[in-house]
Amino acid sequence: MHQLIERMFASAFRNPILEQMGDGAVATLGGTRLAFTTDSYVVRPLFFPGGDIGSMAVHGTVNDLAMCGARPVLMSSAFIIEEGLPMETLWRVVESMAGAARKAGVEIVTGDTKVVDRGKGDGIFINTAGVGVVAHTLEIGPKQVRSGDAILLSGDIGRHGIAVLSVREGLPFASRIESDSAPLASLVMTLLDAGLEIHCMRDLTRGGLGSALVEIAESARIPIAVEEVTIAVHEEVQGACEILGYDPLYVANEGRFICFVPASEASRALQLMRSHRDGSAASIIGAVHEGARGMVTMTSRLGTRRIVDMLSGEQLPRIC
C-alpha cells in the first residue's frame, strides 16, 4: 500500500526536486541552498524506553535534514490531539520536544494545533517539518553512489523497534532495551566539516537497514554486498528478535544511518565517526560492486550468501 501511495504522490506532484527521492528536498532559494523535510509521528505507545513521540518528532526531522547534508535550523510542530487527552500527557510530550530541540540546536518557530473528537484520533499525532542550510557543494543522494564505495553504519541496529514493541506487547525479556532515538546532525556535521566526500546517506527508520540498502541499490541501479559479522546487534535485541521471529535487519531505528563514501575515504570516515559520541560503535559493513542490477547480498556469519529483499508489508505498524 505504501508503495502504491508513494507512486500516486510522485505522479500527481511530479517535479524535479521531489524526484530526488531523498529523506528531504534540496533547493536553492534566493541564493541559499536549503533542505526541507516533513514527517508525521503516530507511534504507539506515546512513551517508551529511551524516548517518546515528542523527542522522536524532533529527532526524525533533524535526521532527515542531516541526511541531506544540511544543518538543521528551523522546525515546525503541528499537533492533532484527540479530545479527552490529559493535559499532563500533552505537557510531558511538549517538554520532551522542547528539550530535544534544544539539544539538537534547532528552534521550533511555528506550529498548529487541531483537536478532533474522541474516537477520531489516538491521543496525539505530531507532524514536524524542518528547514536546514546546506553549506557545502556536494550532491548527496543515491545517484551519487559509485561502484567501489564503502558503506559505513553508525551503530548497532534494531533497538528502537524492539523498545517500542516491549511496551506495546508487554514483553518482559525486552524491557531493558532502550530506543536509539537520537539526533544525528552533530555527527553528520563532523563528517562534512572534515571535508569528507559523502556520496549518499540514509537514516534507518521504518524498514530498518535492510530496506534502506535495497532502496539505495535500486535507485542507484548498482549491486551492494554487506557482511553480517560487521553489523552490530545488541545481544538482547538479537534475543528478542529470535523469540518474536523478527529479522533485526528490518527492525526500525531512530538514531542510526548508513553513509556511502569512496573506498579511499573509508578508513578516515570510520575514524571520524568513531571519534564522535554518537558514532562510537560505527563500522564498515560492506561495499558497492560493479554491475547494473540493484541487488543487495549479505554474507552470513557462516560464510553463506543470501539476497536481502525489500520487506513486503510493514513488519511493525505505528513504530514511528
Place this chain on the structure above:
Amino acid sequence: MHQLIERMFASAFRNPILEQMGDGAVATLGGTRLAFTTDSYVVRPLFFPGGDIGSMAVHGTVNDLAMCGARPVLMSSAFIIEEGLPMETLWRVVESMAGAARKAGVEIVTGDTKVVDRGKGDGIFINTAGVGVVAHTLEIGPKQVRSGDAILLSGDIGRHGIAVLSVREGLPFASRIESDSAPLASLVMTLLDAGLEIHCMRDLTRGGLGSALVEIAESARIPIAVEEVTIAVHEEVQGACEILGYDPLYVANEGRFICFVPASEASRALQLMRSHRDGSAASIIGAVHEGARGMVTMTSRLGTRRIVDMLSGEQLPRIC
C-alpha cells in the same frame, strides 16, 4: 483549551521568532529572508461545495506564507490515513492538492504517509508546511500596526464555514453557498510589488474576521473600529447564519484576509485590491484609533456601537 495549549507551546519552545506570533515565522537563513509555516487539516467532510481537504491544505499554507509577505515556493504534504480509506477518495484528494499547487505556483517537494488502524483516525488528516521567500524589507505584523491605519478586507465573509456546515448538517437552504477557499499569494504579491507600505496582514480562518481583529488589537495594544455596513456578507450566508444562530463575524473563511496600511495609502491599496480578480469585492472596513487598549468596536447598520469580543470556544469544530 486552544489558548491553554498555545500558552503551553509558547512557554516550552520560547524563542524570538516564535514570539512574532504571526501566521508563520520569518527568519534569515544564509542571507535569504524566508517565511516558514505549517498547518494540519482535519476538516469534515473531506469534500464540500467549492473545495475539499486537499485544495484547502494547499491554500491554507500558501495564505499563511502570503500573510508574512512571502512568495510561496516549496511545500510539503504529510498524510495520516485511516485504514480502510477507499483509494479513489485518496486519489481525488491528491489530484485536488496537485491542481491547487499548480494554480498557486508552489511545488510540493517532500512528503510523508502514515497509516493508522481503523477507528484511530478519521479518513484523512493532512499536514502541509511551506517555505516562501520574503523579497522586501518590510516588517509585517501586529507590532507594526499604527494609530490611523486603515483596515482593508479582501472580500465577503463566512462562505467557507457555511459551505462546510451545509454538507455536514444537510442544510438544503445553504446548499448553493460555495467555500471561498482560494490562494491569496497572487493578490498579496500585487500589493507588495506596487510598493504598498503594509503594516499587518491576517487571513480569516478559524474564528473569522471578529477573532482576527481582536487578536491584532490585543497584540498591538491599540483600539480598532469597524463599520458593519462595509463588511460584505453574501445574502445566503446571512440567511443561513440567522437560521442557525451564528454571527458571520466569527464564521471561518479560507480565502479572505485583512490588511493594515497607513491612511494615506488606503485608497491606493483598495484600488490595487479591486483590480485583482481575488480582491474585486474588497472594501475599507475601518481604522485603528489612538489609545492604549486592545479593543475592537463595530458600528452597526443602525448606528449603534458594540464591542467585538474574542469568541470563547470554537463556533464550528473541524472547519479546517
